[in-house]
Amino acid sequence: xxxxxxxxxxxxxxxxxxxxxxxxxxxxxxxxxxxxxxxxxxxxxxxxxxxxxxxxxxxxxxxxxxxxxxxxxxxxxxxxxxxxxxxxxxxxxxxxxxxxxxxxxxxxxxxxxxxxxxxxxxxxxxxxxxxxxxxxxxxxxxxxxxxxxxxxxxxxxxxxxxxxxxxxxxxxxxxxxxxxxxxxxxxxxxxxxxxxxxxxxxxxxxxxxxxxxxxxxxxxxxxxxxxxxxxxxxxxxxxxxxxxxxxxxxxxxxxxxxxxxxxxxxxxxxxxxxxxxxxxxxxxxxxxxxxxxxxxxxxxxxxxxxxxxxxxxxxxxxxxxxxxxxxxxxxxxxxxxxxxxxxxxxxxxxxxxxxxxxxxxxxxxxxxxxxxxxxxxxxxxxxxxxxxxxxxxxxxxxxxxxxxxxxxxxxxxxxxxxxxxxxxxxxxxxxxxxxxxxxxxxxxxxxxxxxxxxxxxxxxxxxxxxxxxxxxxxx
Numbered sequence: 001x002x003x004x005x006x007x008x009x010x011x012x013x014x015x016x017x018x019x020x021x022x023x024x025x026x027x028x029x030x031x032x033x034x035x036x037x038x039x040x041x042x043x044x045x046x047x048x049x050x051x052x053x054x055x056x057x058x059x060x061x062x063x064x065x066x067x068x069x070x071x072x073x074x075x076x077x078x079x080x081x082x083x084x085x086x087x088x089x090x091x092x093x094x095x096x097x098x099x100x101x102x103x104x105x106x107x108x109x110x111x112x113x114x115x116x117x118x119x120x121x122x123x124x125x126x127x128x129x130x131x132x133x134x135x136x137x138x139x140x141x142x143x144x145x146x147x148x149x150x151x152x153x154x155x156x157x158x159x160x161x162x163x164x165x166x167x168x169x170x171x172x173x174x175x176x177x178x179x180x181x182x183x184x185x186x187x188x189x190x191x192x193x194x195x196x197x198x199x200x201x202x203x204x205x206x207x208x209x210x211x212x213x214x215x216x217x218x219x220x221x222x223x224x225x226x227x228x229x230x231x232x233x234x235x236x237x238x239x240x241x242x243x244x245x246x247x248x249x250x251x252x253x254x255x256x257x258x259x260x261x262x263x264x265x266x267x268x269x270x271x272x273x274x275x276x277x278x279x280x281x282x283x284x285x286x287x288x289x290x291x292x293x294x295x296x297x298x299x300x301x302x303x304x305x306x307x308x309x310x311x312x313x314x315x316x317x318x319x320x321x322x323x324x325x326x327x328x329x330x331x332x333x334x335x336x337x338x339x340x341x342x343x344x345x346x347x348x349x350x351x352x353x354x355x356x357x358x359x360x361x362x363x364x365x366x367x368x369x370x371x372x373x374x375x376x377x378x379x380x381x382x383x384x385x386x387x388x389x390x391x392x393x394x395x396x397x398x399x400x401x402x403x404x405x406x407x408x409x410x411x412x413x414x415x416x417x418x419x420x421x422x423x424x425x426x427x428x429x430x431x432x433x434x435x436x437x438x439x440x441x442x443x444x445x446x447x448x449x450x451x452x453x454x455x456x457x458x459x460x461x462x463x464x465x466x467x468x469x470x471x472x473x474x475x
Contacts, residue, residue: 004198008142008202008206012069012070013040014045014064028145030052032145032149033144036141039140040142068092069094070092070096073129076101098130099131101131103131113192126194130192132186132189133146133161133168135186147169156210158203161185162188179431212237213240214238230274241279241280284457297462301326302328303384304387306370307389310358316452323452324463325385330351334376374403375410384414384415386417388416391422392429401433401436427443431443
């Protein structure tokens with residue numbers, strides 16, 4: 001078993017500071033674990049209560065019968081030292097500190113954080129946090145987060161974030177609004193002990209994780225991170241967002257998690273040497289991980305675009321040119337099919353431009369036009385990946401699940417992504433249907449640009465793996 005297996009796969013969990021008062025951290029954490037039907041034993045610890053939420057409560061760790069694999073600490077910072085000492089006596093191997101008020105609270109808090117870290121290290125106790133949002137392993141029901149999750153859509157994308165409540169809120173939004181399936185997630189908080197590198201090591205061998213998304217505010221050891229990320233990226237996609245790249249941003253990070261600024265030159269070195277794909281923020285972090293999880297890697301940089309909006313086609317072309325991608329030089333065969341079956345007599349075709357089908361929708365059957373264009377691009381051997389810009393409006397209504405599923409089947413090794421714009425209700429419906437077809441789709445006003453950046457991330461990983469393959473052959 002991995003050194004940190006008890007963090008995500010504990011047989012028993014004790015919640016120190018468990019509360020019967022709604023709204024308190026100890027109540028939110030305990031009720032979430034119960035609601036999601038954690039498979040192991042649950043031990044609420046409270047000095048004043050004998051029962052909480054239908055479970056027997058204990059005054060301290062010592063009174064709990066048997067072993068405790070994971071301790072979740074929700075008491076005020078003043079009492080954390082004593083709790084950690086109890087953990088050491090109880091021979092607990094890992095503790096998750098929800099409690100804030102350490103390095104995130106300034107110099108005095110940082111001093112206390114160093115003290116509790118030293119206590120834990122001396123006693124062989126590993127720490128997550130402090131100032132953590134919590135942890136989630138939906139596969140065994142261990143959803144212990146300060147952000148309540150009414151439901152959890154399971155997936156194989158793992159997330160580790162040096163963040164507090166925002167990481168949980170963004171995860172909740174992704175699952176509820178964008179049909180995003182998430183796997184194991186963890187808030188690292190101040191990373192006093194275990195940090196992002198430790199999580200990279202863990203998720204590398206985790207069979208239920210296909211892709212890792214990582215948000216970090218500081219880098220403790222650049223070379224250590226490069227080594228771990230390189231090992232990971234050779235086997236699975238790794239997407240990282242590094243914040244605090246500006247002076248003010250670094251100052252904000254120091255106030256948030258006590259993070260120290262890292263020279264941007266060293267940050268760029270990490271991404272250049274590790275094979276991790278850099279995300280500019282939360283949007284790209286989720287976009288890229290979702291795309292890696294669903295799409296094959298393109299053979300090359302050439303993108304074929306179907307668009308129902310001329311303006312979106314121009315924006316998509318700009319985005320392609322600004323990225324590592326290029327517009328696909330469509331074949332004469334593709335041109336003939338589009339002219340004969342899709343376009344109206346007056347429409348012009350250019351083999352280096354997006355195929356704009358809006359006018360065709362008004363003169364022909366909408367589903368036939370979109371299906372024919374999409375399948376033609378999937379068959380074109382000069383196209384390495386396909387982007388479909390859809391308009392969720394009356395004249396364009398069709399069955400996206402069927403059309404995209406059939407298009408995907410033509411060449412399962414060719415990336416196919418969609419950007420959906422238009423009516424909010426219809427957009428949400430189409431995104432859901434595309435999700436059912438396992439198609440990567442984006443549904444905001446910036447959907448087109450997001451889709452192109454996601455395709456670019458796929459291509460960057462293709463280039464990296466090609467370089468790795470060359471390196472292995474020359475060794």
